[in-house]
Amino acid sequence: MEPELKIYKTQLEVAEKLASRIYSIVEKNDSKGDKTFIAVSGGNTPKILFNILAEEYREKINWSNTIFFWVDERCVPPEDQDSNYGMTKKFLFDKIDIPEENIHRVKGENIPEKEAVRYSSEIDELLKFKNKFPNFDLMIMGIGPDGHTASIFPNQLELLRSEHVCVVGVHPQSGQKRVTLTGNVINNSDNVIFLIIGKDKAEVVADIIKQRNGFEKYPTAHIAPENGTYEWYLDENAAKLL
Ligand code: 6PG
Numbered sequence: 001m002e003p004e005l006k007i008y009k010t011q012l013e014v015a016e017k018l019a020s021r022i023y024s025i026v027e028k029n030d031s032k033g034d035k036t037f038i039a040v041s042g043g044n045t046p047k048i049l050f051n052i053l054a055e056e057y058r059e060k061i062n063w064s065n066t067i068f069f070w071v072d073e074r075c076v077p078p079e080d081q082d083s084n085y086g087m088t089k090k091f092l093f094d095k096i097d098i099p100e101e102n103i104h105r106v107k108g109e110n111i112p113e114k115e116a117v118r119y120s121s122e123i124d125e126l127l128k129f130k131n132k133f134p135n136f137d138l139m140i141m142g143i144g145p146d147g148h149t150a151s152i153f154p155n156q157l158e159l160l161r162s163e164h165v166c167v168v169g170v171h172p173q174s175g176q177k178r179v180t181l182t183g184n185v186i187n188n189s190d191n192v193i194f195l196i197i198g199k200d201k202a203e204v205v206a207d208i209i210k211q212r213n214g215f216e217k218y219p220t221a222h223i224a225p226e227n228g229t230y231e232w233y234l235d236e237n238a239a240k241l242l
Pocket of ligand 1: 041042043044045046071072073074084141142143144148149150151
């Protein structure tokens, strides 16, 4: 399944459009009294999106009906500068009125292998299931220049097909352990959206979209929601080789 590409001139415009898309997904559920189960990624790119959600959707979105999880988390304490939870708290949660119980962080301070099991159980308990896997409403993904997504790196493609909900991934350069959702869970979502910004992503974006240069080595090339929408939101810099 190929992603629907949505390309905008500036990173701010991309983030604005994605925030509006997220609002429409949440609002559609909220209007029926349903909660929206969202898994977000970490790193740097989401910061601009979280800023817009906090500033422009603070009063628009019914945050009491949005339930947050992480696509992946570094195995560090929440106050560590590497923590994806810590980044999301700083750029989003601290600026909106969201109940604490709606935030389900990976406990990066725990033993990784045990935390992967614990987090999997937490997700199993709270989410509805589809095709034998937990079914998220929305997955906000990022991509590394090496084509990794979540914390599934090119040397760990087997994590895409794991039968587990969460597993431990290892950053190939730093050796840092991470708890990550597996490909089966990501692909079981109703809406999978990548936010891709910057010229350092242009090469891998073109490789995957043009299916060239051994693109199958990239974990991102194997993301294809079976029964969901699949979109890439990009700025012109990230899309410049398309
Ligand atoms: C993480 C992310 C990871 C991220 C990419 C892109 O924990 O690092 O979940 O998958 O989305 O590495 O990161 P940037 O947005 O910093 O480029």
